[in-house]
Amino acid sequence: MLFELKNVHHTYLRDTPFAQVALRGLSLSLPEHQTIALVGPTRSGKSTVVDLLAGLLKPAPGTLFFEGDDVAAPSFDLERIRSSVGVVFQSPESQIFEETVGKDVSFGPQRKKVPLAESRRLVKESLEAVGLPYEDFRTRYTYALSGGQRRRVAIAGVLAMQPEIIIFDEPTAGLDPSGRHELLSLIKRLKQRHHLTIIYVSSGLDDVIEIADLIHVLDQGRLVSSGPPRAILQQASLLADLDIALPEAASIALALREIFPAIRTDVLNLAELEEELVKHASPTTGHIT
Ligand SMILES: Nc1ncnc2c1ncn2[C@@H]1O[C@H](COP(=O)(O)OP(=O)(O)OP(=O)(O)O)[C@@H](O)[C@H]1O
Ligand SMILES: [Mg+2]
Structure with a gap:
């Protein structure tokens, strides 16, 4: 199993009057080389799971296993997770911090000390994968891009790091229908790269029903259902209770x-x-x- 969460809890601002319980004993498994959807209403804990999987938060209490190893063990090197997992965060526009598109997308490869020619090839390939022609976009200023373009640049930046696992946290939120369609087509194309594991976080089922191999449904920091898309569709009353539209x-x-x-x-x-x-x-x- 790629990732396994066992009875994971998380409370933000614990021991303060502002404490917010986000995960309440969540257990779930994420198999590799599949597209897995995490679906749940707002505040159900989805983005908290994303932060855990990205190695940004530690379960407390509870256990997170990566390829069978407990990530909280002193011998576990978090770099293993950080070099395999690429995250397109919720509102990925804020992931862009370089002045030009080319510089921004090459940030990851350069940090990994990828040789220049190889880095250029990765930047070109990643920009073209998100539908932004390299020659046209590499010198463009990032602040002058449209919202949809900024999102695609953020995704290209993640692709250029060649992660084996890509997490998308509500990537279509706020996009117009054509932007949404383009992004979903991109994810379908990424799915063809069979070695990739894709984790897609969504508050509804529309985006994921045709691309997910497995859907985990979360509510109030717990797993409430899990199965392939058709099995989830058969649970109409549970979905209605959670206000998740069919x-x-x-x-x-x-x-x-x-x-x-x-x-x-x-x-x-x-x-x-x-x-x-x-x-x-x-x-x-x-x-x-
Ligand atoms: N940085 C934070 N500080 C305090 N509380 C937080 C923080 N991030 C999340 N929370 C709280 O934790 C709970 C779970 O939030 P989380 O963002 O994981 O849910 P979500 O399912 O991603 O929601 P959404 O669909 O709105 O993105 C919520 O009650 C939220 O208010
Ligand atoms: Mg969220």
């Missing part, structure tokens, strides 16, 4: 159950919904002619 296709399927009781509601997209409709509403069933 994706469009599944929600239409659920509504159509009134007319077609046998229709599957665990459809991942509109194409699957259409197939179900053809099956259940064909002239031979006599419902629709």
Whole structure:
């Protein structure tokens, strides 16, 4: 197992009047080479888990294992996590601090002392992976970029560090529909790189239902459900209790159950919904002619 959290607790500002309990005995596993979604309502503890996985917080109490090793053990070198995990933080725009795009994206490779020619190749490849042509963008000033472009530069900066694990914390929040579509396509392309582990944090299911291999649902700092996308879609009442909306296709399927009781509601997209409709509403069933 890549990461394993066992009964992990975390309280911010502990022992002060402002104490905020974020994790209350959270246990979950994150297998490698998969795309895993962490879904939960606001303040459920998702970003706290991200900080733990990035080695920025320590479980207290509780245990975090990385490749089977307890990260709190004195012999554990946190550098192992820091060199394998790349994080696109919530509001990644604030991850950009260099003056030009080229300098910003090359920050990681240079810190790792990657030779110049190799660093240039990584910067070019990372910028092109996020849809920003290298020649056009490398000398642009970062402050003059649009919101969507800044987010893509932040992602390119993470890609250029060649992490084996990439965490995206609500990466589509605040993007317009085309920005969201582009970002999700990028993540689908990254998924093709089979060695990568992608951890995608989201407050809803829409972004993740078609890309996740496994979904963990969090509420109030605990794991409340876990399984592949279809299994999660079958838990409509739990999702409603948490105020997590069903994706469009599944929600239409659920509504159509009134007319077609046998229709599957665990459809991942509109194409699957259409197939179900053809099956259940064909002239031979006599419902629709
Ligand atoms: N730096 C902090 N200082 C104090 N309390 C914090 C801090 N960060 C998070 N919290 C609190 O911890 C709890 C969990 O927050 P966290 O940010 O992990 O949730 P989240 O699921 O990422 O929420 P969101 O969907 O709003 O991003 C919340 O009650 C939050 O107010
Ligand atoms: Mg968060």
